[in-house]
Amino acid sequence: MEFNPYLVHIESEQHLLQEMRQIGSTETGNHIMVKKGQTVVIRVDNVGLKAANLLKQEMLAVGGDAAVHRDVAALSIERSSMLLMGTKRQFELLLPKLKLQPFGLKRLAVEMEEVLVQAGERSAHKRKGSLVCGSFELPLGERTLIMGILNITPDSFSDGGRYMNLEAAVEHAHRLTEDGADILDVGGESTRPGHQPVDEEEELRRVIPVVERLAKEVKLPISIDTYKSKVAKEAVQAGAHIVNDIWGFKIDPDMARVCAELDVPVIVMHNRAEPFETDVMNGLIREMRESVALGLAAGVKKERMILDPGIGFGKTYEDNLLVLRHLADFCGLGFPVLLGTSRKSVIGHCLGLPVEERMEGTAATVALGIANGADIVRVHDVKQIKRVALMTDALVR
Incomplete structure (x- = not known):
């Protein structure tokens, strides 16, 4: 019997849920796993040096990653744009932690939270x-x-x-x-x-x-x-x-x-x-x-x-x-x-x-x-x- 492996290009949370239901997994498990099945990339600009280093550490701590300007590590740049990469579940873990941090990260967490909500509504034409x-x-x-x-x-x-x-x-x-x-x-x-x-x-x-x-x-x-x-x-x-x-x-x-x-x-x-x-x-x-x-x-x-x-x-x-x-x-x-x-x-x-x-x-x-x-x-x-x-x-x- 063939295993028949192939890539599934997930378009939205709803699509991922459909794929899970197709194989017969439990609804309880589906709703836990669905936020782990899609990678989200968020760009942010004008992040101060201290905030950039702290944000990268927190992103790594939840299992995600963050790209920053090459000079952040050398502490030779005042501000950097960043690309934050993780699953929706990882961002859910990240945002409450950022709301406790200084250097403007609390405000950034609120703004990213709004972006994630908007992305969820728009990605699958869900907004009615x-x-x-x-x-x-x-x-x-x-x-x-x-x-x-x-x-x-x-x-x-x-x-x-x-x-x-x-x-x-x-x-x-x-x-x-x-x-x-x-x-x-x-x-x-x-x-x-x-x-x-x-x-x-x-x-x-x-x-x-x-x-x-x-x-x-x-x-x-x-x-x-x-x-x-x-x-x-x-x-x-x-x-x-x-x-x-x-x-x-x-x-x-x-x-x-x-x-x-x-x-x-x-x-x-x-x-x-x-x-x-x-x-x-x-x-x-x-x-x-x-x-x-x-x-x-x-x-x-x-x-x-x-x-x-x-x-x-x-x-x-x-x-x-x-x-x-x-x-x-x-x-x-x-x-x-x-x-x-x-x-x-x-x-x-x-x-x-x-x-x-x-x-x-x-x-x-x-x-x-x-x-x-x-x-x-x-x-x-x-x-x-x-x-x-x-x-x-x-x-x-």
Whole structure:
């Protein structure tokens, strides 16, 4: 009789429990062992020298390990980033010990505890809830939501000028709805590289008539794609339900306050003027947390925020691929995540194809994004990507 050994790639605690039940082990034993079956790696930054040495010792004491800067051992560096490696059970043993230690380790233990809870919720699409948009309520966690793009611009990279006419815009919105969109995203200023900025009045002139018509004719939540607080406020007053800020509260100093007063969901996107020189994911997560902090300080409720890693914004081709590969790290922040890759230059660069031939590349990024935890995908080709999302959901949710 063959032993038939093979590696089991554990995707989540639930997957590990299923594997244990398959072989017939006891439920009591399963729940003890499940926290030993997955290795967790947590990165922390700016750890003082004394704290770094103490943290490494404590991690080793519970059976885990910690990587630190080479100069920590020589006591010749003031602060270090660290990678902490262990099972969930080992972290459970570690955290209470850290809460008794000096040098900032008590606060670090609390922050790591929150990260572990968020990771557990996100890793297997376990978090359930809803996105309340006025009278609309969309499920989160049950299936991927599709956001259809409606650009009221003359110069957007994909469909600039096609929907500047009000009737054409409304007709396209109805088509997106029929194709299966869950949300319509209306924008009045192109954000492609090298775009020409428009002032508030021109942006309002473009979007308000469209939002007013759609609010009356379409039974879907409407998102206003703008980084200007005045446009956001007037669009919501005209019938929009969501604000989509591509600058994550960092351009218009009033945007966070206005979103708090409007009390609507807000998509907080990562953006920057220049790409990171190194350590892209670390920088992305750090700057995303800065945007969240701006929102919370202004009164935006945590449950109202949706995060977007900003594919194509302030990132090189290689950066965009890296963020897509490691999207699960971004989703670990504990917020609903929107992914916008539709027809973008990262796909064109990879495939060597013009904008109108990038649907299959978009589909690949969407499937990977959903598998790694994305809740909403923002796309041009709603009918086709809806099918991709349904199939991917059947596999991973």
